[in-house]
Amino acid sequence: MKIRPRRLRTTALLREAVAETQFRVAQLVQPHFVIEGNNDVQAISSMPGIERMGIARLVERVGRDLELGLTNVLLFGLTQHKDLRGASATDANGLVPRAVRALRERHGERLTIMTDVCLCGSLEHGHCGVLKDGKILNDETLPILSAMALAHARAGADVVAPSDMMDGRVAAIRSTLDASGHLDTALMSYSTKFASAFYGPFREAADSAPKSGDRKSYQMDHRNAREALRESLLDEQEGADILMVKPALSYLDVIRTIKDRTLVPLAAYNVSGEYSMVKAAAANGWVDEKLVVREILNSMFRAGADLVISYHGREAREKGWI
């Protein structure tokens, strides 16, 4: 007798019958960069196919995405008003709260609205926390993040997603939300977030690059897998409803490790640099974009992601790749 695994690969139908990984469009999250200027649209040179949009255009675009089955959005606000305390981030009439209200008004409960909670876009120096004497102050940053999350929750966000990597922010945000009666606002923590060169295009898109230094004193060292697990488990204990690994593609092992040790859903962020590499290679004719995008998305779900945040979502649906 010969063992022949190839038997089950004989026909397309048989391969389909034994495929282990499958995902639903409802598991994808489409990120959006929101700008002032209601009807403005700006291309992002390093991320072909992705645009920054004013609120009116965003509402329209999300309407079209809903028809493709894309029911989850993750909002990033690009404010012009930067200072040393992140005042625009906590403004009840800031860009993100206004965008949330406009989306809810037009699309109601058909849409799940997630918002990124971080100060890098509203602080002059571009770091994710309050800076003093060259140091990022952890505990001084927590009340500002909590106020930002509260502003988003009050506007009607379903899920707030802190991406700053300050210690203790999940507990701080949760208790602020609960004390203000926002018991049902879910918290998706960027729980295991690495200091990564794959964020390069995003920082151009969101104008959020640190003006000096790097993010290595708060984001994780990419060599550490045990610490990656520790970070996520701590956020679960602090009350995170969804955990996240970011970036995704170089960290599939980390996704699997965390998945095996947690009972809450796990998101993977297929970040800007991962997207832009595929776009550049495809534009040069070096890879088949459809096949590569399918392979990448499937790999993240196979590794254990329950949700995948990806810039590929819209195009993949429009073109019937997924």
Ligand code: PBG
């Ligand atoms: C803000 C934030 C970043 C990303 C999401 N939220 C950038 C960073 O931490 O430098 C990256 C997303 C992407 O690259 O697609 N802290």
